[in-house]
Amino acid sequence: xxxxxxxxxxxxxxxxxxxxxxxxxxxxxxxxxxxxxxxxxxxxxxxxxxxxxxxxxxxxxxxxxxxxxxxxxxxxxxxxxxxxxxxxxxxxxxxxxxxxxxxxxxxxxxxxxxxxxxxxxxxxxxxxxxxxxxxxxxxxxxxxxxxxxxxxxxxxxxxxxxxxxxxxxxxxxxxxxxxxxxxxxxxxxxxxxxxxxxxxxxxxxxxxxxxxxxxxxxxxxxxxxxxxxxxxxxxxxxxxxxxxxxxxxxxxxxxxxxxxxxxxxxxxxxxxxxxxxxxxxxxxxxxxxxxxxxxxxxxxxxxxxxxxxxxxxxxxxxxxxxxxxxxxxxxxxxxxxxxxxxxxxxxxxxxxxxxxxxxxxxxxxxxxxxxxxxxxxxxxxxxxxxxxxxxxxxxxxxxxxxxxxxxxxxxxxxx
Numbered sequence: 001x002x003x004x005x006x007x008x009x010x011x012x013x014x015x016x017x018x019x020x021x022x023x024x025x026x027x028x029x030x031x032x033x034x035x036x037x038x039x040x041x042x043x044x045x046x047x048x049x050x051x052x053x054x055x056x057x058x059x060x061x062x063x064x065x066x067x068x069x070x071x072x073x074x075x076x077x078x079x080x081x082x083x084x085x086x087x088x089x090x091x092x093x094x095x096x097x098x099x100x101x102x103x104x105x106x107x108x109x110x111x112x113x114x115x116x117x118x119x120x121x122x123x124x125x126x127x128x129x130x131x132x133x134x135x136x137x138x139x140x141x142x143x144x145x146x147x148x149x150x151x152x153x154x155x156x157x158x159x160x161x162x163x164x165x166x167x168x169x170x171x172x173x174x175x176x177x178x179x180x181x182x183x184x185x186x187x188x189x190x191x192x193x194x195x196x197x198x199x200x201x202x203x204x205x206x207x208x209x210x211x212x213x214x215x216x217x218x219x220x221x222x223x224x225x226x227x228x229x230x231x232x233x234x235x236x237x238x239x240x241x242x243x244x245x246x247x248x249x250x251x252x253x254x255x256x257x258x259x260x261x262x263x264x265x266x267x268x269x270x271x272x273x274x275x276x277x278x279x280x281x282x283x284x285x286x287x288x289x290x291x292x293x294x295x296x297x298x299x300x301x302x303x304x305x306x307x308x309x310x311x312x313x314x315x316x317x318x319x320x321x322x323x324x325x326x327x328x329x330x331x332x333x334x335x336x337x338x339x340x341x342x343x344x345x346x347x348x349x350x351x352x353x354x355x356x357x358x359x360x361x362x363x364x365x366x367x368x369x370x371x372x373x374x375x376x377x378x379x380x381x382x383x384x385x386x387x388x389x390x391x392x393x394x395x396x397x398x399x400x401x402x403x404x405x406x407x408x409x410x411x412x413x414x415x
Contacts, residue, residue: 010076012036018072019225022065022274024201027208027224035195035223045079049194049222051134051185052120053085054112059119060246061308062230062239065274066198067123069227073196074128081192082120084113087135088184122249122312137191138184149183152216153209158182161205182206186213194222200229230274235264253313254335257321258407260305261329265297268304276307329406338411339363343396345414352393355380358412364404379405 010018015036016029026032039046050070052063059067074080089109117131141149158179159165167174182205189197189210199207204226211221229238232245239246247259263271269290272283286303289295302322309318324335341362347353356371359380365371372390374380380387381403382394398414 012040015076018076019069021072021280022069022227023225024228025204025224025226027211027226031221032196032223032225039078039195045077046073046195047193048073048078048080048196048198049083049189049192050080050198051083051085051088051188052116053089054109054116058241058248058250059116059122060239060241060248061271061275062232062246064123064249065230066200066227067120068275069198069225071123071125074125078196079130080124080128081130081132081194082117082124083188083192084116084131084133085185085188086110086113086133087138088181088188089113119249132192134184134188134191138187141187146180149187149213150180152186152213153183155179157209182209183213186210189214189222190217190219193219195220196223196225198225198227200227202229228274231267231270233259233263235267247308249312253309253317253321254324255407256309256312257305257318257325260308261301261325262406263301265301268297268301271304272307276304276311278307335409338401338409340413341402341410342413342415348396349393351395353396355387355392355394356390358394358396358402359404362402362404362408362410364402364408364410374404 012033016033019032020026020029035046038044048070050066070080070082086109089112113133121129159168161182164174164178166172185206186209188194190213194210194214197207197210204224207224207226211224214221231237232239232243233247234243234245237243237245241248247256251259260271269283269287272278272286273280278286286295286300290297290300302325305325306318306322309321328335339362341358343353343361347361355375356365356368359365359371359374360368365374375387375390375392378386378388383401384403387394396412396414398412400412402410402412
């Protein structure tokens, strides 16, 4: 989007109402209103920044909380800048970490960064998104400029961070390069002349530091729009692929629908607010219906699952996923489409195959140890019968159905 494109004709109060949705804090709302007012007067869109370190290539619904806020700014006509931290990613954000993070190689950063934009465009409008890389200015700083940047923030201020303070008390190592992460993130805002920056609550210190650094370089400080951390499907810890409680935006409709149906009831309204496009007035109606008993939690959760699948696939895909879910969990039927696992005689030993190997061959476990755990936990069924012996040599027949967990099915085909 060009800097000459005017913002859409919405009054400031209406823009603030949209942008306030789901936020934990806006620092400050008065500053944001002033920036919006000035942008309208000057016909100059605000420059809205979201930084992503490419530490992992997969985006899940937790990431989309800030991406959807970015899209709201975009829909209001403001210029959004998706900043790939290809330079800061080599250090790694120490926020919330109890120990120093492993530094990524340049090759790892580039590989992960390559997938970020493609996935982010499932939320953002690619025609109206500026993508930039902070190596463009951070790699060009000479040592004198780095020292000048370091002089903008005191060590005492750095030790106010909870994670640094805890590690300092516990005499865990804090390396000097880790102090540079919030400094570099702040310098990103200086380089981009950002008006607004988005981040989760775990980024609060970094966002506040960026405001200080912009002031120190003679710029008007950006507004920090702080978003909540989305709880995962377990309802306890934040959504994370490593914890297995995530809903990936690249997952197939059936998996996405089924995982949404597994979230605790008390999270439904939060998910509606943070990861769907359902209007807030309608969400309030759902809340009232749940409280009065006129709406059943199961039906509300099915609506939520449809909304999420529709966003990342289509309305038709959401309807198919719902039908399959109902067939499997209410009627005990099989899904309409089942992946096939082709086995040759050479794969078998006298017509048998170790159950652990079968689960791995079906792509339902990444390793033998993970497959053994699934079997021992009772998560594996053959033709509807639970298998709990991880040492079982299974008699294999053509057409048998392997099921792992609630949603993963495969049909065995003997070649």
